């Protein structure tokens with residue numbers, strides 16, 4: 108089936124069946140009773156916030172996790188009524204809108220709590236809050252020593268409800284040694300026990316991300332936040348290896364995203380021609396070039412210059428010369444019959460070949476998360 112949009116230079120295809128498959132895998136892991144949060148921040152890791160949010164809920168996700176107020180409001184403007192938790196920071200001046208839109212908030216600043224108390228009083232509406240416990244990531248959060256007084260500060264304000272206690276692992280993807288996440292988990296569990304001893308029970312407890320969901324059922328509690336795995340991507344090689352080492356069968360994730368472009372020009376240059384900015388590539392033979400209208404503005408990293416491939420007619424074509432702001436160049440000398448506006452696959456499959464986000468990440472010295480999250484949000488996303 109041809110999904111090429113009429114005028115887009117490049118486009119992203121989102122596979123509904125792959126997403127559903129991945130959701131099913133995580134649902135099987137966590138069981139029917141726990142809630143599954145689809146983490147759709149960063150434009151759903153570059154996959155398209157609107158498309159992925161709707162498909163995830165249809166596929167069985169219960170909650171959505173965003174980073175910002177704006178992302179949360181966008182979900183509400185799409186008519187999405189499911190629980191939405193804002194995982195990132197909401198500026199004090201944005202709290203009123205957040206509460207009006209029934210967004211749940213992660214909190215860790217007394218200033219936020221104080222402002223929320225005023226907001227809910229004026230709005231006559233409760234705010235459901237999830238306290239972020241600092242267990243070792245040293246990003247957002249209150250420490251275990253601050254927790255009890257922070258909870259009390261919230262609970263004494265009418266209309267502020269402590270719905271959740273959350274934390275986030277710092278070093279669970281990049282390693283096969285899990286001492287540090289175990290320590291984080293211990294701090295979290297101790298905090299839960301101390302709250303319980305103080306007569307405070309928090310209904311929604313959540314700490315698990317994709318790697319934790321794959322490796323450690325003891326991190327599930329009653330809500331599991333899955334990002335990268337839903338998109339069919341592994342958090343890292345170490346996570347894959349850890350599944351094997353722990354004799355857990357690695358789940359067969361299906362990549363959800365394919366990124367395609369149309370070729371803008373085919374031309375032949377003689378042996379000895381310099382290609383692109385800086386003359387970083389010189390042809391060693393008469394060379395057929397496909398000029399592809401995708402560059403670092405689109406999210407195709409400049410670090411892929413002279414390193415990656417694209418797929419054309421099921422064959423690999425090396426990216427030669429520098430990746431520019433809006434263009435890259437591929438060597439199609441060995442691929443017969445390539446024509447203007449033929450498709451080039453930047454991420455995904457063509458015939459028997461595949462280019463994964465992980466492979467591009469390795470070439471560019473980054474992680475698959477960044478490769479997909481950076482795909483420019485203006486590029487059309489099509490559900491196929």
Ligand SMILES: Cc1ncc(COP(=O)(O)O)c(C=O)c1O
Pocket residue numbers: 146194275315316317318332333334335336342
């Ligand atoms: C707070 C929080 N929870 C969950 C996730 C999801 O992590 P993953 O994509 O590894 O599943 C993230 C991602 O960075 C996060 O920041």
